Amino acid sequence: MRQNDKLNARCQEAESRQMCIWVRTDAESRVFQRHRRIGDLVRVFGRLHARTAYWEHLSCAERYRHIVRSLAVLHPTWIFCYMSAAVFHNISDSVRYMDTVHIRTVRESHVRDYAGVRHHYIADASFVVIDGVRVTSLERTAFDCMRGLPFPDGMAVAESVLRQDLIGRRRLGTSFAALPGWHRAKALRVLSYASGATENGGEAYALGVIVDHGYAVPSLQKEIVDPRDPARVYRVDFFWRTPDGRGIVGELDGRVKYRDSSMYRNDSLSETVIAEKEREEGIRLVVDELFRFSFAEALHDERLLAKLDRAGVPKER
Secondary structure (H helix, E strand, O other), X not given: OOOOHHHHHHHHHHHHOOOOEEXXXXXXXXXXXXXXXXXXXXXXXXXXXXXXXXXXXXXXXXXXXXXXXXXXXXXXXXXXXXXXXXXXXXXXXXXXXXXXXXXXXXXXXXXXXXXXXXXXXXXXXXXXEEOXXXXXXHHHHHHHHHHHOOHHHHHHHHHHHHHXXXXXXXXXXXXXXXXXXXXXHHHHHHHHHOOOOOOOHHHHHHHHHHHHOOEOOOEEEEEEEOOOOOOOEEEEXXXXXXXXXXXXXXXXXXXXXXXXXXXXXXXXXXXXXXXXXXXXXXHHOOOOEEEXXXXXXXXOHHHHHHHHHHHOOOEOO
């Protein structure tokens, strides 16, 4: 940033606290405007700003946390809820919901949403503090997300809670039965299919798509022994055994392993590709059908549904 000692000091202090800076006076507003024009500063949310070079190196989740932390200082009475609370409870990393900040309101009548801030009526005034931010409790947050989000996104939240063993399934069910709020049945339906066995949010979302469209619930992370070498055991994402005895495997395509060198086998892309081909060949020797799909295909669910139908995955309803 071009020479401005006071602004530099503010930026450095904010960055050390993983926060943004904001305009406090008319004079500062003119300074900020000048540095935005130069390109040193970027407006990131409302009146929140950050150094452009610093902001560009943050992940989407880190940016979102910076914004919420800053808003928590600006508005110390706010209680963050829904997907904002989910990020701080570390039960959601869905970037699709990181363009909006969710806060609790005690007013039952309509409260006007504005500039990326959405209000949610929650009668319960209790909260916990995480990283300096007041958020709804884990149980409340999970309940609100699972009853308010589309089924696949609710499944991703439920699976994250159970996968990390933050709360047991039975305790969640008991909490959901007691917490006030509409659409309780939806949250309980999501919970009824959740086990925590998915390995990540992408698999959990795909499971939600599969279940919500009436397909048979798959076995998750099923082990398959390579008949060529019993020492080789492969875990597959989704497995179905059809009524006529056919075995079907569905795999979420983790292409990141080919882009991220830290995931290479023996630091070699070619070895990684060969190992994956050998794995697939071993699985195909055991099952009748194997199909792959991307997370984008799960998001645009008609593409995933077409693959399920082509593979012959049975429907339960």
